[in-house]
Amino acid sequence: MEIITEISRYVIPFLLFFIPLYGFIKKVPVFEAFVEGASEGIKVAIRILPFLVGMLVAIGIFRASGAFAMMAQFLEPACSFLGIPPEVLPLAVMRPLSGTGALGITAELIHNYGPDSFIGRLASIMQGSTDTTFYVLAVYFGSVGISKHRYALAVGLGADIVSFLASVFFCSLFFGN
């Protein structure tokens, strides 16, 4: 595992070193090519801004109003039936919607229950094993003007639920409940 942590640390400097060098060897005017490519950056960022604004406003209101807490409460009976600790439920609901929102909840759970408690570990595993599906779909599809998503959301959210249940399973298996 430590080898992979090391790789993660060096991969960006390596790419910054290797790609321009390879380009130079292949006689590409490297700086001009870089600037040509980089000039598209601002266009891409501006294009996704409306999708960011729309998503973040809806999620922000849903959370701040207390509707989010109500929804988590509503789902609680189903979860205790499956043996899932209700404390992590808000995290499971928030995770597909907002990366920073979920990170906030994870930080709170780790802080309140301790990083080495069952809840703390489970929150860590859930945070690391799923992604902000709903948000990614809206921004990625939005960036190229796709409005009909077909079955994309079903696949993404289905995978999130599986990862979430698997997190509970492996956390119990490795660290005991």
Next chain:
Amino acid sequence: MVNVIWLILLLSGILVAALNGNLPLVTSAAFDAVAYAVKVAIELIGVISLWLGLLKIAEKAGLVRLISKIVAPIASLLFPDVPRSHPAFFAIIMNLSANFLGLGNAATPFGLKAMEHLQELNPEKDTASPSMITFLALNTSCITLIPTLVISLRSQAGSADPAEIIGATVLATTCGTVFAIVFNSILKRKYFHKH
């Protein structure tokens, strides 16, 4: 689907706030979110520019075509409607590797580039192509080997072994990825059988 969820988030939030007598909260939440969205987009301008600049060098040097050719035999299984050695493969590989290594901010530019390439191949410009859905299924369920943010949170909170959750995380996320690939191919077949 997204339209409905967006509307539900918005309307139920405002209704609950109104019932609790907390309507001013809606205003402040909305303005906070808008400011945050702009901050995210501004920060993305720099990161996206950097990676798109490097990508252009890689493209002109023939590196993109080379790597796309190398991964094509495997990638063609998952993306049958993308021609072999298409540059889309390079962007997809870079996006998934960045996710895999926990380099979130390098992943987004390549992901958006991959969507652009897939859109070029898409016959219906307003409808998601099967390859796009497969790509997003892989992207959102993708195995992250090192959840760097979580590990740093845990060590800040004084964990005895911040990295101990890596094994369980990798196993849980692998379940999600395998499910996404299988479920995606089932839904794809069902969808195109019907239409």
